[in-house]
Amino acid sequence: MKIISLDPRISRISELPGQDETVIVDHQEGWITYEVFHQKKTGTQHTHVGIVHAPNAEMAIIFAKESFARRGATSNIWVVKSEDVTALDYTDSDIFDTTAEKTYRDASFYKTRDKIDQLKGNEGHE
Amino acid sequence: MSNPEYYNAVKELLYKMADDELIMGHRNSEWTGIGPVLEEDIAFGSMAQDKVGHAYNFYQLLHEMGEADPDIIAFQREEKKFKCCHLVELPIGEYDFSLVRHFLFDHAEYLRFEMLSNSTFEPLANLAKKYKGEIKYHVFHANTWIKQLMNGSEESKARIQPSFNELFATAYSIFEPGPFEDTLAREGVFAGETVLQSKWEETVSSICSANGIILAQVNDKSLAYGGRKGYHTEYLSPLLNEMTEVLRSEPGAIW
Numbered sequence A: 001m002k003i004i005s006l007d008p009r010i011s012r013i014s015e016l017p018g019q020d021e022t023v024i025v026d027h028q029e030g031w032i033t034y035e036v037f038h039q040k041k042t043g044t045q046h047t048h049v050g051i052v053h054a055p056n057a058e059m060a061i062i063f064a065k066e067s068f069a070r071r072g073a074t075s076n077i078w079v080v081k082s083e084d085v086t087a088l089d090y091t092d093s094d095i096f097d098t099t100a101e102k103t104y105r106d107a108s109f110y111k112t113r114d115k116i117d118q119l120k121g122n123e124g125h126e
Numbered sequence B: 001m002s003n004p005e006y007y008n009a010v011k012e013l014l015y016k017m018a019d020d021e022l023i024m025g026h027r028n029s030e031w032t033g034i035g036p037v038l039e040e041d042i043a044f045g046s047m048a049q050d051k052v053g054h055a056y057n058f059y060q061l062l063h064e065m066g067e068a069d070p071d072i073i074a075f076q077r078e079e080k081k082f083k084c085c086h087l088v089e090l091p092i093g094e095y096d097f098s099l100v101r102h103f104l105f106d107h108a109e110y111l112r113f114e115m116l117s118n119s120t121f122e123p124l125a126n127l128a129k130k131y132k133g134e135i136k137y138h139v140f141h142a143n144t145w146i147k148q149l150m151n152g153s154e155e156s157k158a159r160i161q162p163s164f165n166e167l168f169a170t171a172y173s174i175f176e177p178g179p180f181e182d183t184l185a186r187e188g189v190f191a192g193e194t195v196l197q198s199k200w201e202e203t204v205s206s207i208c209s210a211n212g213i214i215l216a217q218v219n220d221k222s223l224a225y226g227g228r229k230g231y232h233t234e235y236l237s238p239l240l241n242e243m244t245e246v247l248r249s250e251p252g253a254i255w
Helices: A057-068 A090-096 A100-105 A112-119 B004-029 B038-064 B070-075 B095-116 B122-130 B132-150 B154-175 B181-186 B193-210 B236-243 B245-249
Strands: A032-039 A047-054 A076-081
Touching: A032 A057, A047 A057, A047 B038, A057 A076, A057 B038, A057 B132, B004 B038, B004 B095, B004 B122, B004 B181, B004 B236, B038 B070, B038 B095, B038 B122, B038 B132, B095 B122, B095 B132, B095 B154, B095 B193, B122 B132, B132 B154, B154 B193, B236 B245
Parallel strands: none
Antiparallel strands: A032 A047, A032 A076
């Protein structure tokens, strides 16, 4: 048997197929995966918090509210179909590599950091 | 304010609202762990908790008016003293049944709280305003499901319509008038069950017709009355037994 999904809604025990059969998941039988973005306060950024499965965006909002926003402050929620997210392949992650001598490009390179910390009274930093 | 009839009227109103919330919350919590999908299981359980929370705050208000402690009111009253309506007592059935009940009950609750947010009895008006957002979500959840299922498969339609057939007449049990309707209206506490009922009929029928649901003509709206007077269906007693089982196993235990 070929396992189509670990999702119990798709591979159900009572529907286990025979040895060589393949389970075909019909359209809409497996719901759509939505990425959930949570915003704590109006004006702040939405932060990715996880996923929900739902038949459409409206239902995804309904589920996301209780799954990700029932504790703590929430101002808004976005849901986006996972399939609409474009990402790089991990084998291309090397495009992010940078050479050691280019630290002048980093904000951390600048010496003013110490003065800012000093002004903030943050004595933990040297 | 020292008028005893005024206080009795407010207490009567609080008791029936609180009991509806407690029993509805308990019923809906029975879906915890066996909901149709994980996300819905969480949503339905969370809303059930909201309802029990509302009940607690109403019982607390009653306590401040001289009634017993909320825990005593909730768990140590005899069945006859409960004022919940028949709609909330019915067993959960299949999920379509519970969803349709949730739709019918929560629309009434939403409209009731909207009316109460202008109540002259300030503590109640404050609670009604505080819960507005929660109940708005409950109604949003119910509407979305009904729309989803009525625009879904043949099976989903074939499940939703019969649940309406089964529940619609019983839903009128929510609006069974109490003995203090006139006092409540005169004092500006609550405009009354009749007003609420017509608002509810308007909302429910417009959503239903938009989604192709046929609502039966209910000739005798008092068919399921009795709950507000302490006469309950055969389903309430087993529910109370289950709800108080742990408490009764060790009376007076400190948690």
